[in-house]
Amino acid sequence: MPQHPLSDIPTKLSRRTVAKLMAGTATVATLTPITLAIAVEPGDITMLIDAPIPGVRKAYADGPFGQIHYRYSGNKDSVEVPLMCLHASPLSGILYEYWLAEMGKDRFAVAPDTPGYGGSDTPAEPPLIEDLADAMIGFMDSVGLQTADVMGYHTGSFTSADLAMRYPDRIRKVIMISAPIFDDAMIADYKTRIYDAAPPLADVLASTAESLKKNGLGMFRDMTEARYEDVSLERLRHFRTGNWGFRAAFAYDLTVALPDIDQPILILNPEDDLWELTPRAKPFLKNGRIHDLPGWTHGHLDLHTEEMAEIVRAFLAE
Numbered sequence: 001m002p003q004h005p006l007s008d009i010p011t012k013l014s015r016r017t018v019a020k021l022m023a024g025t026a027t028v029a030t031l032t033p034i035t036l037a038i039a040v041e042p043g044d045i046t047m048l049i050d051a052p053i054p055g056v057r058k059a060y061a062d063g064p065f066g067q068i069h070y071r072y073s074g075n076k077d078s079v080e081v082p083l084m085c086l087h088a089s090p091l092s093g094i095l096y097e098y099w100l101a102e103m104g105k106d107r108f109a110v111a112p113d114t115p116g117y118g119g120s121d122t123p124a125e126p127p128l129i130e131d132l133a134d135a136m137i138g139f140m141d142s143v144g145l146q147t148a149d150v151m152g153y154h155t156g157s158f159t160s161a162d163l164a165m166r167y168p169d170r171i172r173k174v175i176m177i178s179a180p181i182f183d184d185a186m187i188a189d190y191k192t193r194i195y196d197a198a199p200p201l202a203d204v205l206a207s208t209a210e211s212l213k214k215n216g217l218g219m220f221r222d223m224t225e226a227r228y229e230d231v232s233l234e235r236l237r238h239f240r241t242g243n244w245g246f247r248a249a250f251a252y253d254l255t256v257a258l259p260d261i262d263q264p265i266l267i268l269n270p271e272d273d274l275w276e277l278t279p280r281a282k283p284f285l286k287n288g289r290i291h292d293l294p295g296w297t298h299g300h301l302d303l304h305t306e307e308m309a310e311i312v313r314a315f316l317a318e
Contacts, residue, residue, distance in 0.1 A: 055101045058119075061112070061142035063135045066121025068142070070112040071097060073104025076144070080107035081172055081316070084148045086136065086156030087111065088177075089245025092118025094234050095153060099301040102309045112139050114155070116241050118234065126244040129155075129252040133162040137170060149316055151175040154274065155245040157267075161257045164265075174265045174288075175312055178272065179254060181280035187250050194246040204239045208232060219272055223299030258284035265289075266315045268308075270296040 055074075060067045071093045076082070083103055085096045093111030103109040113120040115127065115135050123131070136159065140148060149172050152160030157176035164171045182190075198204070211218075212232065220228045235242065258265070258281060265288030269278040282290055291311065296304060 053097045053101050055104055056097055060119075061139050063115060063120070063138045063142065064131075065115040065123040065127075065135060068112050068115065068121075068135070068139050069093075069119030070110055070139070070143075071100055072108065072110040073100040074106070074108040075104075076108045078107045082108040082110065082145050082148045083316075084136070084140070084145070084150050085109065085111040086150065086152040086159050087114060087117070088154035088156060089114070089249070090117060090235050090238065090242035091231060092120075092234050092237075094118065094231060095301060098305050099308070102305050103312075106313075108145075110143070110145075112136065114159075114245065116244055117238055122238070122241055123244075126241075126247050129158045129162050129248045130166070132159045132248060133166060136163060137167055140170065146170070147172055149173045149175070151177070151312070153177040155249045158249045158252045158254065161254060161261060162252070164261045164263050165257045168262060171263060173316060174261065174263055175315065176265065176267045178269060178274040178278050179258070179267045179281040179290075180274040180277035181254055181284075182250060182277065190246065190250050194243045194250065196243075198240045198242070201239060204236065208236060217299075220298040222297050222303040224302070227299070227302060254281060255284050258288075259286055262287060264315070264318065266291060266312070268293055268311070270298075270300050272297045 056071055057073070058069065058071050060069055062068070069092075085093070085099065087093050087095050092113040096109075096111035100109045100111055114132055116122040127135070136150075140146075147170055150160045150163055152158065152175070154177065157179050160171075160174050160176055161179075164174045199207075212229075217223070217225065217228050220231065223231070265285060267278060267281060267285075267288060267290045269275060269290055270293040279290060293300065293304075301308060
């Protein structure tokens, strides 16, 4: 069989395929015409794929960068304003599955995969937050949402802010899970990493397996081991472009956007890696507040679904 460079590996792999790779039951050669040894021993990780969550469905819509994959729940004809949920990088709408099932009880709730992540098509070049916001407006047009409340998580928070600022007639209220204000030193430090080329797939798989063994759930302790494994697989699907969302976030200035947002904003501040940076947003809020969630970390939408829903529904009903 002829040898091919690593660049021949697809930009994205299905989660099921990545599971087989990590479990050692498949090689990249089964996917593309290349031969590559995977540096993971068979059985290193037990891959448990959660069963479908009742009430949550999946579909595709059109966007400026191609198709946008999304999850949704609830009825579009509900009297409540639809809720659009934007995920953190480098993940996908998978973070919102239990959340959609809960919020879909009384409204249409939808979580699109950001272009370049999950099942959505990848842009030809790294997008800016403004590009992602425009893509979400295109998504809303495609699925017939004239107006929505928007909820963002980390990178999704930046996109939510830009949506509210530039499309005030389309966005009614804003919920941000973390709203970090980065200083120049942090931005400079992250630039040394987020602009690096992606490592080879074999290295990514090996480091992921090692991290799982060494750190366990880490900051994702608010979800089950099976869910964390699913989330890990989702992150691996777009290993080549996984840092694009971070590039966009670190290039966006919330201190400029937040003061220009007239809509009500609720910033939720779980005790994750942005816990200490989010309170810096307070002076820039025109019509908003910060709600601290001590003890909560990544996975809180799974573990604290009903508590979070109570907080968010109260805000949306104000």
